[in-house]
Each structure stands twice: as structure tokens, then as C-alpha cells.
Amino acid sequence: MPALNIDRADFLKEEDIVVFEASVARFLDEHAPESRVAKWREAGIVERAIWREAGEAGLLCLAIPEAYGGAGGDFRHEVVLMEQMARKGVSGFLASLHNTIVAPYILHYGSEEQKKRWLPKLASGEFIGAIAMSEPGAGSDLQAVKTSARLDGNHYVINGQKTFISNGQLADLIIVVAKTDPSRGAKGTSLVVVETDQAEGFHRGRNLDKIGMEAQDTSELLFDNARVPTSNLLGPQEGMGFVQLMQQLPQERLTIGITGVATMERALDLTIAYVKERKAFGQRLIDFQNTQFKLAECKTEATVARIFIDRLIGLHLEGKLDAATASMAKYWVSDLENKVVDTCLQLFGGCGYMNEYPIARMFRDSRAQRIYGGSNEIMKVLIARTL
Numbered sequence: 001m002p003a004l005n006i007d008r009a010d011f012l013k014e015e016d017i018v019v020f021e022a023s024v025a026r027f028l029d030e031h032a033p034e035s036r037v038a039k040w041r042e043a044g045i046v047e048r049a050i051w052r053e054a055g056e057a058g059l060l061c062l063a064i065p066e067a068y069g070g071a072g073g074d075f076r077h078e079v080v081l082m083e084q085m086a087r088k089g090v091s092g093f094l095a096s097l098h099n100t101i102v103a104p105y106i107l108h109y110g111s112e113e114q115k116k117r118w119l120p121k122l123a124s125g126e127f128i129g130a131i132a133m134s135e136p137g138a139g140s141d142l143q144a145v146k147t148s149a150r151l152d153g154n155h156y157v158i159n160g161q162k163t164f165i166s167n168g169q170l171a172d173l174i175i176v177v178a179k180t181d182p183s184r185g186a187k188g189t190s191l192v193v194v195e196t197d198q199a200e201g202f203h204r205g206r207n208l209d210k211i212g213m214e215a216q217d218t219s220e221l222l223f224d225n226a227r228v229p230t231s232n233l234l235g236p237q238e239g240m241g242f243v244q245l246m247q248q249l250p251q252e253r254l255t256i257g258i259t260g261v262a263t264m265e266r267a268l269d270l271t272i273a274y275v276k277e278r279k280a281f282g283q284r285l286i287d288f289q290n291t292q293f294k295l296a297e298c299k300t301e302a303t304v305a306r307i308f309i310d311r312l313i314g315l316h317l318e319g320k321l322d323a324a325t326a327s328m329a330k331y332w333v334s335d336l337e338n339k340v341v342d343t344c345l346q347l348f349g350g351c352g353y354m355n356e357y358p359i360a361r362m363f364r365d366s367r368a369q370r371i372y373g374g375s376n377e378i379m380k381v382l383i384a385r386t387l
């Protein structure tokens, strides 16, 4: 039973989208059932095989043109994939980052040769993508990035350390934020693609131990005189990195909001079912007015968030989503997601604290949503600039 009463926006109700949604749901039921996801959590990493399976099913690079091996769809297809993953609790398999963050940098800023070289491999799952911005000394303050890419003949020599990098253990293609001219600050920052099997001097550090998203291989990366050809620069020239990041980050921020709403809807579904079953003091939990009021509040808040996010998806499809509005979606929805999931967890009582209950894992996974993609405080800094 759907958690909310309202309909989705019309552009998400078109027949091909509805058919696609059903096929994504089937794929996840078949290839990512809870028993398999639990094994990934235990291992701290998803199997490489799931990437190939998703590639074969046509679920990677959904909005990349067919000419480059993509599915030739648009952002609505990515929305469907992200929502289905969240609704089915497939946490840690970050196809959304690969599809909506990594691949678009190559599509928008890659040369024809780079697009033909990398996008088909990302679409098939032969290559798993990552983006490495954060460093031990630079997260929110990206201008403080220390990783350097020094020109040496027809190569860049990369030195530095990255941390908290999603897909870090598995990644075959990493977009690295590096200073090509450290004297020029933001204007000396570039995006350089590292193909991990070809870059001598590239090392993977720890697969980090997190409080949630255990199946995700969030990692440290080390570059010790790593050499990559100058043809791996996402150009057309050096120094474009910051502008490119600023142009692409709104989509990343919107995706966090999209996952946030789908997570709230799942939390509501699970909790409503639970409180209708569980009894205390001779009645069902749903019969207590406190339970009804708490869930009425959660449902109202999730509904407001759903309408907001669908409107922003529409704006984004029209190319009209600005950075500040995307930041509102990221910070406000992820804050609300944490509040709603926490309220729902409380209604599960002791079971809510047990990892075998999905609501417990959702509580832990949701926490990262307020931190990554730019912390919620940084979102407010960006919004405040428009006041």
C-alpha cells in the first residue's frame, strides 16, 4: 500500500516510466533480495557481479545517449532507479552515484574520444565509477584541496590523499579533483580521470568502518606519483574543475532529496504495518492517539516533501533547477528524513533498535544524508548567498 495519498507528477506517470519502474522492481527483487544485500553488508562491499548484472539489464547510465552505450533515457529513469533502491532497502550499491554523478561529468565535459572510451564501459558495468573530492584536510572547503596534478611531458603526476570516497575499493574510473596550478586556488583546480588499472602509483587505502551503509566501500585513496596521460583531463583546458563541480552539484543534491523522500515513504509503510499488528495494554499500537498523531505528522511532512521534490525534478528536467533551490532540497529533506525515520523507529520500541529490523538500518543509513553531497550547513551557506 503506498504511504501517501497524493499522485506523482504527470511526467512520472507516463506509460514508459511506469513500465520501467516495474522492470526495475523486478530486477531488484531478483538480483538484490535482502539475503544478498545482507551478505554485502557483512562483507563491507557489494559484489562486482551486481554491477555487470545491472549493466546487462540496462540500468547503468540511464540518461546517457545510446551512441555512448547508455540507455538513452532521461533523469526520470534515474529517479525511478533511486526510488526503487530506497524502497527496497538496497543500500550500498551506489549505481545512483555512478549514473547521476560520475557519468554526467564525462558526458558534459569529456571530448568525443573520452566519451567513446569511457561511457560504454560505465554503461556495461565493466567500469565502476567514483568521484574523489574530499581529503583528510578538505571536505566542506574544497578550495583547500591539496592533491596536485603536475604536468610532466604528456602525463600528469598526481600526489595526494583522498578520503570518504564512495565505491573506493571497486572503482575502475575515478574523477579526481586536483590542483593543476596550486598558486591559482579555485582557478587552478581541474578534474582528472584516473583509470585505476593503468595508474602506477595509485593505491587504495582502508575500506572505512561506518555506522551505516555497511555494504558501501567508502574508502581512502592514495596517489603517490601516480601517472596519467594528459588526455585524461576533463577540459577543454586546465582550471575548469571548480566551474564543472558547481554546475553538476545541484543534480547530486537533488538526488539526495529524492532518496530522502522515498526513504520516508518506506519508513511510513513499514511503521503503519507494524503498529497495526503490535499490541500493548490490550489494544493495537495504532489505537493509541499518540501513535496516530505521530504518524499523521510524519505522513503530512512526507507529503509536503514529495510535492516539493517532484516539482524540483520537473524543474531539473526543464534545465531550470538553480543551485540554491537544489541545496534546499538536500538539506531540508535529509533533515526531515532523519526526523521521520527516528519517529518511526520509536514506534517499533526495542525492535526499532535491532539491526534485523529495516527501520534500524534506515536510521543509520539516513544519517549520512545530512553530511555527504555537501553538509547541510554548507547548503545553508549557499542558500544564504541568495538572500
Ligand SMILES: Cc1cc2nc3c(=O)[nH]c(=O)nc-3n(C[C@H](O)[C@H](O)[C@H](O)COP(=O)(O)OP(=O)(O)OC[C@H]3O[C@@H](n4cnc5c(N)ncnc54)[C@H](O)[C@@H]3O)c2cc1C
Residues within 6 Å of the ligand: 131, 132, 133, 134, 138, 139, 140, 141, 163, 164, 165, 166, 167, 213, 218, 368, 371, 372, 373, 374, 375, 376, 377, 378, 381
Ligand atoms: C558515507 C559517505 C560517503 C561519501 N562519499 C564521498 C565521495 O564519494 N566523494 C567525496 O569526495 N566525498 C565523499 N564524502 C565526503 C563528504 O562529502 C564530506 O564528509 C562532507 O562534504 C563534509 O566534509 P568534512 O567531512 O571534511 O567535514 P568538515 O568540512 O570538516 O565539516 C565539519 C562540520 O563543520 C561544518 N562546517 C564546515 N564549514 C562550515 C561553514 N562554512 N559554516 C558552517 N559550518 C561549517 C560542517 O557542516 C560539519 O558539520 C562522503 C562522506 C560520507 C559520510
